[in-house]
Amino acid sequence: MVTQNRLPEFRGKALIEVPRNIPQADFLRDDFGKAVFEEYQGRASQDYKGIKALGVLSYSDGVVTG
Numbered sequence: 001m002v003t004q005n006r007l008p009e010f011r012g013k014a015l016i017e018v019p020r021n022i023p024q025a026d027f028l029r030d031d032f033g034k035a036v037f038e039e040y041q042g043r044a045s046q047d048y049k050g051i052k053a054l055g056v057l058s059y060s061d062g063v064v065t066g
Helices: 030-047
Strands: 058-060 063-065
Touching: 030 058, 030 063
Parallel strands: none
Antiparallel strands: 058 063
């Protein structure tokens, strides 16, 4: 079962004026970031047998880093 998550609201400062209908990039954070991180970890483990080269992401303080 796939859970749909809404993209987090962009909190940064855009370098140019961007129309509202175009999604803004931001950090992978909060519930959405955690869901992406868990999906990544699961796929790296299952599809790629957990090779160390894919173990570059971490989730701490509500933000995915790596």
